[in-house]
Amino acid sequence: MSKLKPVPTTTELNLLNILWKIQPATVKQVHECLSKTQTSGYTTVLKMLQIMHEKGLVSRDESQRAHLYKAHDSQTQTQSSIVKDLLSKAFGGSKFNLVQRALGESASKDEINEIRKLLDSLEEKK
Numbered sequence: 751m752s753k754l755k756p757v758p759t760t761t762e763l764n765l766l767n768i769l770w771k772i773q774p775a776t777v778k779q780v781h782e783c784l785s786k787t788q789t790s791g792y793t794t795v796l797k798m799l800q801i802m803h804e805k806g807l808v809s810r811d812e813s814q815r816a817h818l819y820k821a822h823d824s825q826t827q828t829q830s831s832i833v834k835d836l837l838s839k840a841f842g843g844s845k846f847n848l849v850q851r852a853l854g855e856s857a858s859k860d861e862i863n864e865i866r867k868l869l870d871s872l873e874e875k876k
Contacts, residue, residue: 755806757835758828762802764788765795770825774811774818 758766768783769775775783781795799819802808811818821828833848841847857865 755823755831757832758802758807761798762807763828765798765802766807766821766825766828769808769819769821773820775820776816776818778816780819 764784765780768780772779772783777792777796777799780799781790781792784790784795799808799810803810803819807822808819809822811820823831837843837845837848841851853862853865
């Protein structure tokens with residue numbers, strides 16, 4: 751049985767979002783980017799990246815003194831994993847219920863038109 755990667759926590763996602771923009775990156779670079787939007791200590795960022803490495807969320811190049819971190823999976827792959835997890839846990843696997851809840855009454859007319867185009871293109875592929 752293959753070991754599944756855990757779904758990233760909110761904090762881990764914050765760090766992954768930084769890595770997807772600037773990777774590969776040192777702890778210092780990640781910390782500097784994070785510091786623009788929230789307060790966090792350097793050692794906290796270091797510890798989080800170490801934990802994320804243990805979980806398989808990031809890879810680490812240890813060939814230089816300052817280790818370089820990189821997201822293991824692409825942003826799209828990670829988003830897909832999160833959606834699959836949410837779909838399974840909160841919506842019993844129903845994509846319809848997930849979309850219905852996500853859209854609710856808050857979708858703009860432009861968003862609805864874009865979604866309609868997406869659905870049309872998906873339907874054409876089948």
